[in-house]
Amino acid sequence: MDLYDFFGKKVNIVVDNGLKVSGKVEGFYSSIETNSGKDEIDILPIGWNHYLSLTADDIVKIEII
Numbered sequence: 824m825d826l827y828d829f830f831g832k833k834v835n836i837v838v839d840n841g842l843k844v845s846g847k848v849e850g851f852y853s854s855i856e857t858n859s860g861k862d863e864i865d866i867l868p869i870g871w872n873h874y875l876s877l878t879a880d881d882i883v884k885i886e887i888i
Contacts, residue, residue: 826862826879827851829887836866836877837884844868844875845888 830851836844850865857863857878865874 826864826882827853829864829885833888834866835884835886835888836882838877838881839883846871846875849874 826848829848831848833847834845836846838844844866846866846868848864849867852863852865854860854862859878861878861880863876863878865876867874
């Protein structure tokens with residue numbers, strides 16, 4: 824899964840802790856730009872007023888709405 828493909832799109836995401844989130848992917852950071860060494864995205868969930876940052880390892884399932 825290449826997280827860059829979801830940049831700027833509305834998505835449904837299931838996170839490894841069971842959290843289900845719907846929102847727009849507002850930021851993408853490649854592994855060379857992050858402290859974790861993994862690709863990361865920032866998603867603005869619907870109805871929330873702050874971003875949720877997720878690494879590729881945190882995401883169990885992602886689909887475009």
